[in-house]
Amino acid sequence: MLYRSKIVGMGMYLPENVVTNHDLEQLMDTSDAWIVERTGIRERRFFTEGKDTTATMAAEASRMALDRAGLKAQEIDAIVFATLSPDYYFPGSGVLLMRELGIVGIPAFDLRQQCAGFVYALSLADAYIRLGHYKNVLIACSEIQSNLLELSTRGRNMAVIFGDGAAAVVLTRHQQEGLGVISTHLHADGTYAEELYMAHPGCRRKVRITPQMLEDGSMLPYMNGNAVFKHAIVRFMEVIYEALEANGLQVEDLDMVIPHQANLRISKYIQEQLQLPDEKMYNNIQWVGNTTAASIPLAMCEAWEKGLLRPGMLVCTPAFGSGFVWGSALIRM
Numbered sequence: 001m002l003y004r005s006k007i008v009g010m011g012m013y014l015p016e017n018v019v020t021n022h023d024l025e026q027l028m029d030t031s032d033a034w035i036v037e038r039t040g041i042r043e044r045r046f047f048t049e050g051k052d053t054t055a056t057m058a059a060e061a062s063r064m065a066l067d068r069a070g071l072k073a074q075e076i077d078a079i080v081f082a083t084l085s086p087d088y089y090f091p092g093s094g095v096l097l098m099r100e101l102g103i104v105g106i107p108a109f110d111l112r113q114q115c116a117g118f119v120y121a122l123s124l125a126d127a128y129i130r131l132g133h134y135k136n137v138l139i140a141c142s143e144i145q146s147n148l149l150e151l152s153t154r155g156r157n158m159a160v161i162f163g164d165g166a167a168a169v170v171l172t173r174h175q176q177e178g179l180g181v182i183s184t185h186l187h188a189d190g191t192y193a194e195e196l197y198m199a200h201p202g203c204r205r206k207v208r209i210t211p212q213m214l215e216d217g218s219m220l221p222y223m224n225g226n227a228v229f230k231h232a233i234v235r236f237m238e239v240i241y242e243a244l245e246a247n248g249l250q251v252e253d254l255d256m257v258i259p260h261q262a263n264l265r266i267s268k269y270i271q272e273q274l275q276l277p278d279e280k281m282y283n284n285i286q287w288v289g290n291t292t293a294a295s296i297p298l299a300m301c302e303a304w305e306k307g308l309l310r311p312g313m314l315v316c317t318p319a320f321g322s323g324f325v326w327g328s329a330l331i332r333m
């Protein structure tokens with residue numbers, strides 16, 4: 001029996017608290033002009049404590065995706081949850097999402113693939129559906145990153161980039177070759193793990209959190225922006241061409257590229273290299289910042305809501321992030 005997967009519902013949730021570059025100017029030595037020029041970001045959302053958690057945001061997005069798919073939560077056979085910012089150190093947020101949705105008993109996977117989280121989640125869900133194990137899989141990607149950032153001049157290189165948000169996708173089984181998830185391509189290289197990482201509180205030391213860590217900033221995430229940028233642009237291009245070549249396709253066959261929203265300059269570079277017209281590239285980092293695992297499904301959902309993603313369109317979703325991990329998916333909508 002031939003089994004394939006396709007997207008039948010997408011949903012998203014953005015916290016209500018909008019934080020503009022001008023708001024950040026009040027907190028650190030930065031400027032709207034610097035942020036817009038280097039990243040393209042104009043505003044992002046920060047969660048509201050007591051209202052939003054990584055799991056509740058995922059639940060909001062999931063309910064919307066399930067509703068649009070015409071499915072009840074009880075019809076989901078498995079959950080794949082991608083985040084670098086789970087509610088708890090353990091257990092993962094997958095089980096919390098199940099609880100929010102009122103379902104018990106199905107498996108929940110938690111993925112820690114950072115900015116490539118959605119592509120990895122899609123690949124895993126697609127593989128299970130192809131094997132015939134599951135019919136409907138819910139992919140939820142949700143991040144609360146604003147409380148990992150230090151909103152000060154010391155933390156500014158990361159503070160201006162990242163935002164909070166969630167998105168969900170329902171994948172379902174079908175039997176038509178060439179429709180839905182065509183292929184996924186995943187990679188990783190731990191050589192550069194410390195170029196974009198958060199060391200503490202890790203499990204390497206007997207005492208996981210010390211006053212010194214709080215003081216010296218070593219509990220903040222660290223990013224070597226230049227190194228990330230250089231690797232990202234190479235890997236993004238490689239993995240787009242890999243997806244096309246694996247399927248005997250050309251750049252001209254693509255109807256839309258929705259890259260991980262790392263930085264608008266990275267997206268512009270990809271667009272220029274592929275010589276894509278504006279209508280074949282979708283970006284929303286300007287309004288939501290870099291939302292890590294949630295960024296691709298958030299952009300996809302927004303594009304779909306605007307009527308820009310239509311049935312039959314061929315979409316490529318390349319991603320790159322901390323690890324380094326990278327990958328792409330080719331999807332026929």
Ligand SMILES: CC(C)(COP(=O)(O)OP(=O)(O)OC[C@H]1O[C@@H](n2cnc3c(N)ncnc32)[C@H](O)[C@@H]1OP(=O)(O)O)[C@@H](O)C(=O)NCCC(=O)NCCS
Nearest residue numbers: 030031034038115156157160225226228229262263320321
């Ligand atoms: C982070 C990034 C925007 C920085 O841009 P850049 O052009 O590389 O800038 P640099 O880091 O070289 O810093 C240039 C100067 O701006 C300063 N600067 C850094 N952050 C700043 C901020 N928020 N506001 C104002 N100035 C800032 C630096 O201190 C530096 O000053 P100096 O020249 O006096 O030392 C860029 O490297 C980038 O986008 N990298 C990829 C990030 C990414 O995609 N991360 C997610 C991975 S999924």
